[in-house]
Amino acid sequence: MRILVAEDDRDIAAGVCASLQRQGHAVDHVGDGAQADAALASIRYDMLILDLGLPSLEGTAVLQRLRQRGDSLPVLVVTARDGLQERVRTLDLGADDYLIKPFAVDELEARVRAQLRRVTSNGQPELRIGRLRLDLPGHRVWMNTDPLELTAREFGLLSALATRPDRISSRAQLVEALCSWDEELTDNGLDIALHRLRRKLRPGGMGIRTVRGLGYMLEEAAE
The missing domain is CATH 1.10.10.10 (Winged helix-like DNA-binding domain superfamily/Winged helix DNA-binding domain)
Structure with a gap:
């Protein structure tokens, strides 16, 4: 599977990318929203891991543009924003899951598996x-x-x-x-x-x- 990680914190991005690569995924990383939007518009991905506080273009704007293009790509939002209204708004905009920083790598991996299982096998385990x-x-x-x-x-x-x-x-x-x-x-x-x-x-x-x-x-x- 090919996954795009849109995260401006280099340490977090490095950890997430390393974890996904150990799981056998091909991983691309961008550090701002404009780069994420351009990559999503031109490359076929299997999943997006998206921070909301991106420079250049907010993560919510990246998500909105993705859904406006009719793209149903699974999106896991990973952010420090833990307010209820922020979670509700982001899910309503089309995010598939919402993980709050700091997080355990095992939980991130489990949530990625759940999203990929849903789209690759129509909700079936195999x-x-x-x-x-x-x-x-x-x-x-x-x-x-x-x-x-x-x-x-x-x-x-x-x-x-x-x-x-x-x-x-x-x-x-x-x-x-x-x-x-x-x-x-x-x-x-x-x-x-x-x-x-x-x-x-x-x-x-x-x-x-x-x-x-x-x-x-x-x-x-x-x-």
Whole structure:
């Protein structure tokens, strides 16, 4: 999953980003509201973690603009503003959850998992494709009933394919899903990840089909 963190406190941002990256997410960080608004308008994210007290453009304005564009992206507001009226107003503007600073990292991670589970599996605890079962927020995969051991990159690649069932994912889309702004993934690196994931999926009857010139699809392998 690719997550945008909009937070102007560098220490808090560093901790949040590190926590999310340990969970296998690709994370981008911006320090002001104008940058957040521009990123959200041009890049497809799976979630936004939003501070309200951002310079340049208030967090509430970022949220309003996002919803005015018709974007249903999950938004977790993380802020020191703990007044009841502020919480009610922010939720009414379209925030999905509200976490008050200071917070425990475990609680942040749990709230992120809850939001991602809601949008990636229609509220169900697992996503099922063929013989695969995926708990995307929990970063767990089973082939039939057997756990499937994947690296963070392999899991990210599988997630990107699994959340686009019956659709082709281009190389650019896969790279975008796997990398944050400060990371790079070469063509060779993507090919290696695809090869290793295919090898792990094959014994369970799943495969990744190459659609020449277009991209890749996750599918059940032919008997």
